Amino acid sequence: MPDTPASLELDGGLFLRQPTLGDAPILFATVDRDRDDLRAWLPWVDSTQSVIDSIDFIESSLDKRAAG
Numbered sequence: 001m002p003d004t005p006a007s008l009e010l011d012g013g014l015f016l017r018q019p020t021l022g023d024a025p026i027l028f029a030t031v032d033r034d035r036d037d038l039r040a041w042l043p044w045v046d047s048t049q050s051v052i053d054s055i056d057f058i059e060s061s062l063d064k065r066a067a068g
Contacts, residue, residue, distance in 0.1 A: 006065070018065065019058050028054040 007017040019027055028051045031038060039045045048054060 018061065021055060021058055024051050024054040024058055027058070 007015045009015055028048065031045060031048050031054070035045050035048075044057075048057070
């Protein structure tokens with residue numbers, strides 16, 4: 001089980017949780033690999049051009065969550 005208070009258990013032993021900064025490289029790699037397919041549903045795909053963009057997104061999400 002992920003060590004975060006914001007996780008949701010799904011079927012099959014899977015968990016849904018908020019990304020951490022350590023997730024940025026794999027998050028970026030996944031978006032980069034599948035950007036042609038993701039572009040149809042996610043308008044931010046083209047502006048995500050580096051791991052730094054993923055870090056910025058995660059930091060922003062964490063800040064918004066902390067602010068309520």
